[in-house]
Every structure is written in structure tokens, then in C-alpha cells.
Amino acid sequence: MARITAGVATSHVPAIGAALDNGRADEPYWRPVFAGYEASKRWIAEHKPDVIILVYNDHASAFSLELIPTFAIGCAEEFQPADEGWGPRPVPPVKGHPELAWHMAERLILDEFDMTIVNKMDVDHGLTVPLSLMFGQPAEWPCRVIPLAVNVVQYPPPTGNRCYRLGQAIRRAVEAFPEDLKVVVFGTGGMSHQLQGPRAGLINSAFDRDFLDRLVGDPVAQSKVPHLDYVREAGSEGIELVMWLIMRGALDEQVREVHRFYHVPASNTAVGHLILENAG
Amino acid sequence: MARITAGVATSHVPAIGAALDNGRADEPYWRPVFAGYEASKRWIAEHKPDVIILVYNDHASAFSLELIPTFAIGCAEEFQPADEGWGPRPVPPVKGHPELAWHMAERLILDEFDMTIVNKMDVDHGLTVPLSLMFGQPAEWPCRVIPLAVNVVQYPPPTGNRCYRLGQAIRRAVEAFPEDLKVVVFGTGGMSHQLQGPRAGLINSAFDRDFLDRLVGDPVAQSKVPHLDYVREAGSEGIELVMWLIMRGALDEQVREVHRFYHVPASNTAVGHLILENAG
């Protein structure tokens, strides 16, 4: 039986990917960011998941305004890094896990989540930066990845409650998969940031730290927080944090916090990161 | 305030469109089919809806296997008839109602339905045949149409229960729209038919008639019927009937049955048709 053993939350700032790709990770600006992931790299090298379910949002790369799925699950064999306007990131292609992804799609739909099934999709920094942060620059990613893209660009994103409940349903789906697989769920995006308008550069560390605490200790309460609070307090792009609730919903009620990191800034954004293990 | 006044259910057999488009509606084979919609044409000419929310499924026209949304709502200004392999049907373009459609998309997502928003989409016989049946061959369709495409091609479709609940949510969304609009919901597809394999041509009139009765009088019970029963009893394409539950969910618990028609065959399919008015 497949099982979810842990959750990883992390920001997915594109400038982090650029810094790594351009060999600037050792510069004074970037060193503290990457330092926050050193323990994480050791943890995941030891933890050795077979599959990562990577919850992220597409940033106008795979999905234009012609079609905007709320929840899209990637069921393909492989996903190529997207050209976001600077050419694709020089990272390996992402190998999917079609058997588990299709199984999840089927279970989730029967569990009354209205998934969009995607069999061809390029993946942008939202998905590849978290892999880079956790695995560095390998020739191949060391495990399979199931992309789960959430709309947070077109208002309204799914509610926090819906995201949390999707996480719970993902867990049920994974646990019904007959093969013996170790699955880690990533929730990515955030933390506080606003990329647009006169309020660009907003950072609210108090909100972020409170969010980290509540995500770990009282996720149900956090799942009730309305979109407006995120936008007001954490910036128009801070709303990405709802995706962390999907990861959290897939874990036990009680989790062990293995690692936490918080740093300001990376480009326009507060970087937050958690590793949570199921207590069981 | 916008309000839903009635529901229309009808099969959307492509051969019906072809018969009409090729001037064969008066042939003995087709006459009884179109005769069943004479009263319906009078009813809708009198009822004069401002907007039709047309629940249908795409048949590998707008959506390939690259991307399969469970529920897609069309928010564009206009939708062109699709070329399904014989050239597009010679029917007018379909004018959308972007204000109401976007409003619905927003409300439905906040109401925890995971809609896919679509701003560019061709519409196939699933959408245009019901319009032809109800309006004949006008130079322009007499009202606005919001396409709501449901996946019933890739197993699994949404459950009957999910469809019924989507109908209820559509009603809440429509009633929260400030403009004074008369809205009719169409549920299309079915009735019993199987287009593939050695069992092609399956027709189960007993199942169909029972479905019609239960859809009118006990839709909650009907909404609990599993997919397997539809496929076994009504054929692999008979599963389209779950879409009628969306229409039914948008109406009052008690409805007035204004019109009913049932006929076998149209090509491979049993044709069923209902007009239901809210009692209130």
C-alpha cells in the first residue's frame, strides 16, 4: 500500500532558480537562502521518497486565460520545463508517475473533487524551484513527481477549506493504491509577497510566522481564513499560501516538525519552508 | 435578481442535427422525433428565457485527451460551432453571457466546486442539437447561452450526487446575480445508448422511463445511483444522463411537468425529453 510519510512546504521564488542556474548561489545575497535548505537536502536524501505529489501553481506558463482549471493533475509520463520568457530552466525533465496519478484522478473525482486531468503540460518555476531547493542540481531528479496545479492567479482560487479537504482526499486516494510507495507531498508558493502596483514589495513577517505556527498546530483553523485576509496581510501573491493547506490536509492531525526556515528577502518575497513528518 | 424558472432535458443525438441541416426532418424516420418537440418550441417561444445555462458534454471536439476538465464553464462572448469531421454545423454562432457566466464561475468556486473557466471553446452537437430542437433554424439564436461542459467521455464522470449538488449551487449563484434575468437550465445527453462494441445499439426503455419518473419525482434517490448501473442498464454512452441531474438540482424540489416525450430510435439512441417548471 502506498503511504504519505511527510510534507514539505516551500516558497518557489523564480529568482532562486535563476540564482542557482547562473551559478550565483554562493553570493552573499543568496547564501543564507540556500543555507536554509542544507538540512532539507540531507533529510530528503535519507528519506528517499518514491514519489512527490507537488502542489504548485502555474504562472501563465502552461495555462493562458483561454482555460483556467482550479485543480489540474498531471498524468503524463514526463513534463518539460517551460520557457517562461528567458528560455527553459536548465533542469532535467520531470518524470511523472502515470499509474498513481491516474489512480488519484479517478479516486478524487469519485470523491467529488472536480479535477482536470492533464496529459500534456510544461512545468514552470512553481514546480521546478522546489525540486532544485531540495535536490540541488542533479543530472536527473531522484524520484517521480506528480504535478498538481492549483489556480491562484485568476481570482477566486479555491478556498482554504477546499484545499485542506483536497489534501485529505489525496491521502485517501494514495492509501488505496496497491503498490508499496513512499509518497511525500509538497505544498509550494508564498510566503508574503506582492509583485504588482504601488504596494509591491509588501512583506508581513508576523503574518508569515503565525501562518507557519498554525499550519503545523491548528491547520483546521487556518483553513477557515478567507482569501481577503491573505491578500490584505500577505500581498496579492501571498494568496499562494492556500496551497500549503493541501499538503497539510494530506498529513496526520499531529505532525512532527522536522525543520523550519524563514528568511527575507528573496527578490520580492519572504521565503518560508517546513518539513513535517507524520507522527505514526 | 436573476431567477431559474424552468428546466429542459433532452437527448442531443448528432444525427438529429444532421437530419435538420440536410432538410430531412420531414422524412418518415425523422417526423416523429421532431413532432415530439412541437409543443416545446411553442413553450419556449412563450416562456422567452433571457439566458440558457446549457449543460452538455463535449465529444472530443473542444477537449482532446491532453486536458480533460470535469466541469468547464464557458465565459466567452461567443462560441463557434465545432467542425466534428464533417465541417461545422450550419447554425448561428452561440452568444454567451460573460457577466453571468463569470459571476457563476466565481460563486461556484467559492462554493467549493472546482470549475474550469473557459474563454475560448468551440461547441459541438452536444450543445447545438438541443438548441436546434427547441428553436428550429433561426438566423440567430433568440437568447444567450452559457455552455457548461461536463466530462462523461473519460471514466469517471462526476457522480450523480456531485452533479445534483452542482445544480443546487448553480441556483444559488444565479439567484445572487443582481440583474433581472429569466434563466432556463438545459440538461442534455442520453437516454440509453451504446455506440461501441458488440453491445452497440442497446436500448433500455424500462430504465429510461423509470429515470424520467425519478428525475421528476425523486431526484435525490436518482442522484445516488452509481455509474455502474447507468453503463450496465443504459449503455456505455447512457452515462450522459448524469448531466440531467445538474438541471434538476437547479430547480425546486417540487416541479410541474409541462411536457414529456420519449421515442426510439434516433440513429443509435433513445430520445428523451422533459420540460419542468418551478412550481413557485
Add this chain to the structure above:
Amino acid sequence: MTDKPYHDIPGTVLFDAEQSRKGFHLNQFCMSLMKAENREAFKADERAYLDRWPMSEEQKQAVLDRDWNRMIALGGNIYFTSKIAATDGLSFQQIAAKMSGVSQEEYAQMMLSGGRSVEGNRSKSEKR
């Protein structure tokens, strides 16, 4: 797989994940026939056109043979494969007749007489 009760329904292939994965390129090829210029290219040289798609040899042969049941078995979905029928100028009813192994006249007559009965067709276990 034991958890697929619909495998018990005779003469029917549900287009589930397994079929969809098997038939992805076959169905995408079919979808390409929605464009008039692709229909022309296919008609001009079927084999050459098929070779543009990463389909299995079996799938290509089933298309060339217009073996509609085989296409379904190999992952085709009827709404996709019917685009080959449209290219050939065949109706849904004509290919339905072929798939159920009778002449078009017999099939049409069966439909006029109320269609194929569900009796004896619900479950493989009731099939003689």
C-alpha cells in the same frame, strides 16, 4: 483488475484510465482528423500519415483495417475513432453495425424494432 466491476459488462469497453493511457496517441491521431487538411493528408497516404504518430504497429494496423472493435480494444474511444468514420463518410450507425457484426440493414432494423435488448446483456455471467 479485480476492482473494476464494469469488466463484467459484455461487449463493452469502458474508457477508463487503463484504456486512455493505452490509446492516447491513437486518439490524438483521430482528433487530428478534425482539420480538413489533415483529412486530405490521411486520405492521400494513410500509412505515411499514421507513421507521424507514436502509435503501436497494432494500432496502426487496426486503423488501416478499419477494425473498429480492435481500435476500441487498443485504447480507442468511440468519439475519437468516429472521426475516422467521418473521414470515410460513414455514420455512427454504419460503424455500430460493423462493431456488432451485422449488416447495416439488420442493425437499422434492430434499432427500428426498439434496439438491442438489455436482457441477457447486463452481465457476462448471464451470457450463454
Add this chain to the structure above:
Amino acid sequence: MTDKPYHDIPGTVLFDAEQSRKGFHLNQFCMSLMKAENREAFKADERAYLDRWPMSEEQKQAVLDRDWNRMIALGGNIYFTSKIAATDGLSFQQIAAKMSGVSQEEYAQMMLSGGRSVEGNRSKSEKR
């Protein structure tokens, strides 16, 4: 509209239905810049390239002027308009500085010092 409480947040345009409808073609133009050949065509003759899209004159002018806030006001979404920035070789931080009306150095310094404070930036009513 009275039912949009987020309009109360200063210096912020939420990309809601209203903005999305207004900005559809502007954003689709931006999306086209994901292809290298389109970036070349745009750079070669910006006006001619813009005229291929059914955008309003105001939207085209905002693009030509690189008036990032105006693009947002006219329905642009930052993830789309940032593709113009990428074409120009500008980073997110460079256009963020422009949108907030300070030099890049000032903006970078603000971020290093912990970013823009939320105090006084939560609601238009608390803005002086």
C-alpha cells in the same frame, strides 16, 4: 461594485473577473512572448506586433510606454505582463521598483530591510 471588499486594499488590483475580461487580449499578447520568434517579431516592430492583437489603443500605448501600473489597471495580470519584462531583460524586482515609484536601488534596499511594511497598507481607510 459594493460587493468587492478587496477594492479597499491600497495599491493593489485583484485579478478578478472584471479585470480578466478587460485584459483578455492584453494578457494573451503577453503570453505570446513565451515563444522566441514572437519576442523577435515584437522587438523588431512593437507597434506592428501589437496591432495583430484586438487590444484597446490605451492598452497598446501602456505596453509601448512600459507603463506597468497602467497595464495592470487596464486588465493586465503581473504574471502575464512580466513576460514583456522578460523580453526587455528586466527582472521582477526591476518592474516592482517601477510600479512602486522608486529607483531600483531604493526598492532593493527596502527589500533587504525587511520589505514594505503592512502597517498603513492594509486598508485605504488607514492611508493618510
